[in-house]
Amino acid sequence: MRHFLTLRDLSGKEILNLVNKGLRIKKFQRLYSNRLKNKTMLMFFEKPSLRTRVSFEVAMNQMSGSALYYDLMGSPLTKGKETIEDTAKVISRYCDFLTARVYEHDELKKLASNSTIPVINALSNSDHPCQAIGDLMTIKEKFGKLKGLTLAYYGDGDGNVTHSLMHACSKVGINIYIFCPKQFMPKESFIKESIRFAKENNSKVVIENKPRKIKTDIVYTDTWMSYHINPREKNKRVKIFKSYQINKNLLGDALFMHCLPAQRGYEVTNEVMDGKQSIIFDQAHNRLFSAKSIILWCLR
Ligand code: CP
Ligand code: NVA
16 A cells, blocks of 8 residues: 655656546546445545545545545544544554545654555645646646646745645656745745756756746646635735736636636636636546546555
8 A cells, every 4th residue: 555645755657657547537437436345535634625525535435435524623633632643543443545634744644654554645735746646637638748848837836736736747747837926935845856856857847936928838826825824814915926816918828727726816817717728627627536546546
C-alpha cells in the first residue's frame, strides 16, 4: 500500500500513470465497478469541502466499497482526549483507507506514519495533490497531451493548489508561470524543487510578481480567501490581489481553469467563469475519476 500525501513523492511516470488511469476509468467505468468490494474509507475533514468529499465518497460507492464520513466535532481527537497517533492506529484496525483534510501537513504525516492503511491527502495547507491529478487529466483530455504546454497561474502563490500544480506541471513537462504578489510567493522549497523537476523535463518554472498577459494554453486561478485564511483579512487581501483578477483580456485565447470553489467577481469575472473557454465543470467532473485512480494506486 502507498500513502498519497504530496506529488513531491511521485515520479513523473507515476503521475502520468495516475492521469491515464483516470482517463481509462472514465471511459470504461463498469470495468472498475467491483474493485473495492468490502473496502471502507474513513473520511474526515477539518475544513469544508464539496468536490473532494463528494467525489471520494461516490468513487468508493461506484466501485462497490463504502465511505464513512467521520464528524471530527464528536471525536476524542478534536476534544483533546486522544492523540492523532492513537487515532490513526485505531482507524487502521477498522478501515481500508483514510482520507483526511487537515490544516497542517505535518498532521497528515503523523497520520500516515501511524497507519497501516493508505492515507490520502484531501488538502492540507501546503498541498492539494488530488486536485492536481484531476487537473492534469482535464488538460490531457482537452489538448491530447501534456508535455510542452504552458499554464499561467495568477493570484495567491502561497497555496496548496499552486504548490501541487507546480509539482505536477514540472514533473510532466508543462511550462508553468506563476504571477503572484511578493508577499504571497510559493514556499521556497516548492520553488526549488519544481525548478529542479522542470530542468529534468526540459520545461520552465517562471515566477513573476507583476501580472501580465502571456501566450499560454491555460490560465488558472484559485480563491484569494483559502479556507484557512481569517475572514477578517478579506479587505486587505482583495486590495493586494485585485490586479491578478482573470478577466477576458488577461485570458486571451487560453482555456480557463479553477479548482473551485470560486468567489465570482474577485479572482475571476462572471464572464470568464461562464464563457466558452471555461472548462471548470469538466475539471470538477474529473475529480471523480482521478479519485478512483488515486484510491486504486494506493492499494498496490
Ligand atoms: N477543489 C476542491 O478541492 O474543492 P472542495 O474544497 O469543494 O473539496
Ligand atoms: N486554496 C484553496 C483550495 C480549495 C479547494 C483552499 O485551501 O481553500
